[in-house]
Amino acid sequence: MASCPLSLLSAGTTGKITGVHAGEGLRRRLYALGLIPEATVTVVTRDRGSIIVSVCGCRYALSRGMAMKVIIAPEVAAR
């Protein structure tokens, strides 16, 4: 499956981050939280684009604007 913004994934999907399209301040913030390219994320809940993701053992809530900036390649075998 092709890459798409994180905000479009449905709950339960797992995927790998392929890119973070944000300004440098924000990107550094996302990196510090573990949202770096190649990291595996799982969508816990999704509510109209705002989502809660689980990445390396932590859960973060991302608003839709933020979740649009994280590009992800979903795994085909979604749990």
Added chain:
Amino acid sequence: MKKTISVALTGNPNVGKTTVFNTITGSRQHVGNWPGVTVEKKTGRCEYADTSIEVTDLPGTYSLTAYSADEVIARNFIIEDNPDVVVQVVDASNLERNLYLTMQLAELGRPVIVALNMVDVAEGRGDTIDEKRLSELLAMPVVRTVGTSGRGLDRLLETIIAVAAKGEKHTHTIGYGDEAEALISDLVRILDDDPALAGGYPLRWLAVRAIEGDSAVLALIEKSSVAGAVQARLQQIDLDEYEALLADKRYEAIGAILPQACTMCVRKMTGSDMIDRVVTNKYLGIPIFLALMWGAFQLTFAVAEPFMAGIEYVFGWLGEVVAGSIGNEWLASLLGDGVIGGVGGVFVFVPNIFILFLILSILEGSGYLARAAFIMDRLMYVIGLPGKSFIPMLMGFGCNVPAIMSTRTIEDDRDRLITILVNPFISCGARLPVYILFAGVFFGRDAGNVIFGLYALGIVVAILSAKLFRCTILPGESSPFIMEMPPYRIPTIKNAMLNMWEKGSMYLKKAGGIILIGSLIVWFLASYPAGVEYGSEESFAGMIGHLLEPLVSPLGLDWKIAVALIFGFVAKEIVVSSLGVLYGADEGSAALSDALLADPALSMAGALAVMVFVLLYMPCVATLGVIKKETGSWRWAGFSVLYGLVVAWILAFATFHLASYFLGGA
């Protein structure tokens, strides 16, 4: 003489850092502000084995970039204040993310101790962590702790003392690969030429931060004598690429360390995820939230009831003792009417406010409050604010002062300003006495519904005002946010109580100071000029009231209410005690109720108008002070007063006339 060691306590948010701090220092804490910014600075002291340990609790941060004020404060403290030891509290159940900060701390050159906190959680999940191996790999002492039970904290203190005694700098840092390392050593060589930089900063750290485009560090270099040389070297490379590379290398280093020191450390779907699926569910989230809030308010009033009755009884008894035992009539009036009547009327509500804060503390400690912010994000988005703005609103039901202070977690300045400006419309505990009095007297069985309606009106006005500000004076979109959802935990009683006390004591201070002074002023204005009957139209209070009567008469109110409203600016509860004074009713609300009901100038519609006006009209003195402090200018504080008055007048006017029409008029 005793030795003194200074310790900086650092770590990610939600790793139990505050619990460790509280357990180590107990009640010997001092809460202040970091210079120049409105971020809380907590210091505490602890005596252990003939050594005095000064602990500074740094703001919780994920990294040491200059992303937020918190991060700048944390790293400036470590660099400039040179603590003897830096202790990083680490969530053992979440090592990977936590070690990112460790990697950055290592570069600051101070000795670092890793406190492996919450090992009980990690081990309960089946992880086993080899702290000896971890310590070797990081080249830092690693101590296991469980902050909630205090396990391992003695070992931590012993290690702090041992490390401080050695007084060695930390030198082991991760390598960033040949290319980046060549760049770093070039920069270090250049930076070394400026004695001011070389003397005050760890140069390797400066170089790394400069490569990562850290604005604060670049500004520092800009001012130094080597600015040109650094610029020239940095221009030879593609900075964006390097920045991602450095972050990557840190995770790579962590990725290399973890499997050697930890058996599992990779998480599957846990209980927290299961709970999250339910409580943040698209359809269930809001109903669950509302049910919890309804329960919280019910519990607040049910539990507070006996305490309130107790306090009322004590003040009633005090009033009698004073009236009976003091011969001097002037003094008896000052103490009885002024001090006991005024402060007592307000103290009755302390239990309510404390219990509400206790429940909020428990919700916060359990991790649910962060979910509430996520759930409300959808609603908040509509009015142009991030979900985070919701938590201060919730706290506003207790007291607006700590609520406004809690807006500090909102990163975007405009979001934060709007959240502050609408907060006074959230009906705080201090307004409740006014509602109870008027709704109880005029609406009897319907009082509960009337009060509920007022709370709802406050929320609606807050929401509409936020929308209005967003569309006019503070345009913009709600900034994208990312917020950690801490794992669900069972909150400890100790922390919940400490948290409650911190917030509740702000209210107590207000009750003790401002309200006492306010009550005395009311008493003075009602008793003078000499010889007038207490609280009569000829007193100063009466004169002021008559002066303002034309302003409030369109709302169906007379001079007495006008006076009470003015005093209510000091603190809204004072509206009740000043009415007590003005209607000449002694302590005991029954007398005041009868007097209000007997007053021909007051109707049901008028009572509604009073309540609406009190709900909205302006922040109290304490809230105003905190608005000024948090926004940094009197301009916004003044704006909030004016805006509040206008909104309150219009809505009270509308309420009075609508209610007169439907309820049959005065």
